[in-house]
Amino acid sequence: MTNTVSRRGVLQRGAIAGAGVALPTIFTASSAAAYTNEPTGGTVTLGFNVPQTGAYADEGADELRAYELAVEHLNGGGDGGMMNTFSSKALQGNGILGKKVNFVTGDTQTKSDAARASAKSMIEKDGAVMITGGSSSGVAIAVQGLCQEAGVIFMAGLTHSNDTTGKDKKANGFRHFFNGYMSAAALAPVLKNLYGTDRTAYHLTADYTWGWTQEESIAAATEAMGWNTVNKVRTPLAATDFSSYIAPVLNSGADVLVLNHYGGNMVNSLTNAVQFGLREKVVNGKNFEIVVPLYSRLMAKGAGENVKGIHGSTNWHWTLQDEGSKAFVKSFGTKYGFPPSQAAHTVYCQTMLYADAAQRAGTFNPCGIAEALEGYEFDGLGNGKTLYRADDHQCFKDVLVVRGKENPTSEFDLLEVVEVTPRAQVEYAPDHPMFAGGQLGSCNSGA
């Protein structure tokens, strides 16, 4: 008996143990591997755990496309994408550490339980050394915890809650995506310029942890610049018709509505808000405004016309004109025929960053990789100079403030970048109260 879930990958084993061995060879994992799922053959397996069913299935599908593209680039296929613009030149296009990159996929169903089950099967059955993906914070935190226990690296996908690198941060987990605090810090100055300092905000918030952290962040940032928050209303996750939450806004005296919603919730609440004529309303002598702090192009598409002129923030957008973004859009667009979403971008970056860290560390050992990522500063992945902070494994980079475009030229051209808020403005101390309460702990390699 050993103390770990460590074992060797099934796929890798195939390469070395092809010929029948006459006698059973009994061994324990710890004697065979230095860390969980140490790749011993010519390949290394990554686990892409994304929502394939449920409301976020399209976002998950886009993430999968980006993963496949990243694997292709890592293995030397395609045009290399952002590998060419990446500031680190460690990757050679011959896999990672000379091993060909394989991948397995799974369905998180956007449920913590299912996501953990899927990640576990990747670790236990397929021998994945790294798990990545996801489209919600609940799933990210749940899977991050699992990876910590199992001794593999977790490269978070789309997760925006402060908690992922706040109170629920883990030594084995890394987040490239930005968070609620950063959204607020980036949005506040823009909102101040646009709408002034004498505003009264009304928050509608999805009633679960991500919504709460974003609400807290936005309220704090806007109040700091003089806004008044008249009400913060929690809406049930299962709500589809938000009319009864929008109606009280009409006579609340508020002149700004902040929608702390994502996905289907955001599409519906924004649609309902526009239906009720909030856009045309004048309150306190000012035009009524709606803010959607976390934007995504896929959601904007669902809300259609209603997003026009509405401000929010996003991690990345395909219209960016830096070399990295252009290279990524080109290689994604050529392969799939449409531009990538921010979810696709973040997971592509995460895969590249992981591969690069392994290459630089010279090992797949999670502790080696974590060391290589901690405090690592890089450029050329579409967000400008970016830092993977050692204290909480959060990436710090510029944040985009975007607006729904008035005259879109295509079905993908829905948002326009209003401002690129510089990294310095969205940084915060690791012990900031909104992120306090957790510990990274120490890295676990499963050995």
Place this chain on the structure above:
Amino acid sequence: MDAILLQILNGLDKGSAYALIALGLTLIFGTLGVVNFAHGALFMIGAFCAVTVQRLLNLSFEVVDPDKTDFLGQPLKVKTPYVEAWFGPEMGGAIIDWAVPLAILFAIPIMIGVGYVMERGLIKHFYKRPHADQILVTFGLAIVLQEVVKYFYGANPIQTPAPESLNGIVNLGAVIGMDIVYPVWRVVYFLFSVVIIGGIFSFLQFTTFGMVVRAGMADRETVGLLGINIDRRFTIMFGIAAAVAGLAGVMYTPINSPNYHMGMDFLVLSFVVVVVGGMGSLPGAVLAGFMLGVLESFASMNEIKSIIPGIDQIIIYVVAIIILLTRPRGLMGRKGVMED
């Protein structure tokens, strides 16, 4: 005061959707004795009829415009819908604008057809099977239907706006000297559901067909003994129930962008509505639909939420429990229907 009136309106509007779905569900319960877990999927298919009509009207031919470029830097292909090319941009644009109302015409035959095929092809064989089997097979069917829709339309919500002229707001309170602005389309939706509900009731009340069906709901065997082919009428009733759910879906699309799992979202609620209304009672289903809609709206008012936090999350279930414990067969249920 106007805040309360506004919430009543919201409640009636939500209630319209509940009532329309529950009405069809009750018709199927009452006439065929079948627990139809695929009824939510019929609502969803209706909504996607609207999406389909919108897509069909937007079918375009492409002309390459060398002056503009797309996101990859290649010449942009400019799309012009055929409808606009045929009828001119003005007329064509108007037709596209009216996609959702037009979809009603499209949805009625489709939904009746879907209902007919479902009943003859599948449900028919489950009349005498236990309710558990009916649940399993209709649930399986619901999954299949929504996965098929997902395969063709994706999982993301798809925006299907109301016609421009019905997209604004209207001040309903002007008559009584109050300021109650309300979205036009929601008023349309409410009126539409009233018409449909009224239509179904008068159909059942005043036509011989309806009388036979009502008699069949009360006592199937006796009606069968009279030599009336009740099964065929029930098949038609199934088609009508499907059409009602489908139309509810078509008209709902401008309120909330449809997605493939919207049927499942409504399924549980509409079951609660039907049962609270009382099994086998059409007026009960309608009454419960509107009642739960209004109560749900009230529960989401800040004044109420500040007294009982989270009440809006559970109000429907609390009300369902209270009603079922005080009135054993829901609001207007008949004895012995689905009680064993």
Place this chain on the structure above:
Amino acid sequence: MGILEVKNVGKRFGGLQALGDVNLSVKENTVHAIIGPNGAGKSTLLNCLVGKLIPDTGSVMFDGQSVLGRAPYEINQMGISRVFQTPEIFGDLTVLENMLIPCFAKRDGAFELNVLPSVLGQKDVLEKAEHMLEEMNMADKRHMHAAAMSRGDKRRLEIGMCLSQEPRLLLLDEPTAGMARADTNNTIDLLKQISDERDITIAIIEHDMHVVFSLADRITVLAQGTPLVEDDPQNIRGNPKVREAYLGESA
């Protein structure tokens, strides 16, 4: 003093006075028939006796104890068993299991959390059930699904189930309704045999005069919710009031 004493029982349903002022006394170890035209209130009266309905007025005493306000299962445990118009048996269970259930109810009472022991280990109950099946001439059908039996057999089984509880009062609600003549005669014979061989009181509601006059020691005639007359069968036959109210119209 009879084993069953019904005093001044009245029951209204909305505007309908189903039972007016019913007084009835059933003597121990007799067969007492309650007859009357349709709508006379026979079934309402029966339901008041077994706890399905609670009368608005009056009292129902069984062996000196009031049954009012008690649930049907409690009244059954007091010693009143009921046979229904259409046989109520456990259709999904085997004949033997049907017989076992009342035997368990007799032994263990209204509820017993008998989770671990096997049914087959309960020798006393098994023996009793088997014995009862033999008595009912159904031993050969013991592994049959009860629902698959003929109506006559179902009726027999139901009566057997009731008897296995050793009730002191057996209530029968038109036990031969809808039966063929041969089955009816068999049932009459069975009931006669039961009444002769056992220490049991039988109250029977019946439409069929042939059955009533073959069995009853005493007859109460009910009309419009009130007892018209209570007497011996031969006197009932000759009673002009009864003739007018009941027999007259059917004769």
Place this chain on the structure above:
Amino acid sequence: MFGLEKRDTSMLIIVAVLTMFAPFILNPFPAGSALAQFNAGYPDLMQRFVIFGIFAIGFNILFGLTGYLSFGHAAFLGVGSYSAVWMFKLLSMNVIPAIILSVIVAGLFSLLIGFVSLRRSGIYFSILTLAFAQMSFNLAYSVLTPITNGETGLQLTLNDPRVLGVSATADGSIPVTNLFGMEMRSTFELAVGPWAFQFNAGYYLCAVILLLAFYLSIRIFRSPFGMMLRAVKSNQQRMNYTGLNTRPYTLAAFVISGMYAGLAGGLMASMDPLAGAERMQWTASGEVVLMTILGGAGTLIGPVLGAGFIKYFENIFSKINDGVLHSWFSFMPDGLENAMVTLIHPFVGKGWHLTLGILFMLVVIFLPGGLVEGGQRIRKWAKNKRSGGETPTGKTEPAE
């Protein structure tokens, strides 16, 4: 043996053999082969098979015997999970107290809900249980976050005040769940040629508990109590007029099955100390209903088969992506290979729901008694074949 009839004993032995040798049985394909994708013999999935098996066995005691269709049983599983995780956080990482507490809490919770819901029958009962469970889910997801940790799910942290045990291990990790020192995650691996079999401590704990749960369910089925429950399903009226009070019988069945659900929830948390609110959602309640009906309601082994069937599809089919498909058909000419991939693509990976939906329909249409009936038909067919195609005996055996 064990106070069981011969038939039941042999079934128990079969189940015991199957569970004990599951690491072999579920791993029939050599690693690296194209079909290795279908191997299910890894700890997490094997644990899920038996845990959901326990859940379904318990549900079947209520639904299969009494016919009362609860649409809220997931709530008890969820409550069990939460109790277990709290036990890990506050008391000790040993799974025994956690499992005991989860069974007790689920039992009390089901007593409360059962007491209220069983005042009604039929669909009214179903909707009452559904309403209670949905309330629990909605509240757990939002308002009750301090107890349940909402969306993320309740999990262990490095500063849990564990009374018996440490908050964090020496190397700064969260301690792992164990049974008197034997870690639930410890896995012993046996490599035989190209095969790799995994023997996981947690799985074997679950398997032993499954056997106990299964044994107890046989005893319940064969007991007077079980017979009474079947009588409730058959004819409540006759029950009442036979001097039997149906309420305590149904309530006892409800509580027993609630405790089974709590046991499953506690085990789930013991294998993986996280309790997510989705465990209580109506879809989770619906899942156990489907498992039971699919396997064969009212039969002993059916629910376990149904649970395995659904979990297999969820975990195996959802992982088949186009890359895997291409590797299967790579021996074909390119055009044919692509055609095959295109053909199968909608049914696997993100389309696994579709396959499951179709199979639900096929099973219920062609095998009204569920998977168990399928097994019986095969057995009958094999028997006929062996006996040289003689006419089958007319006697139908009760489905077991």
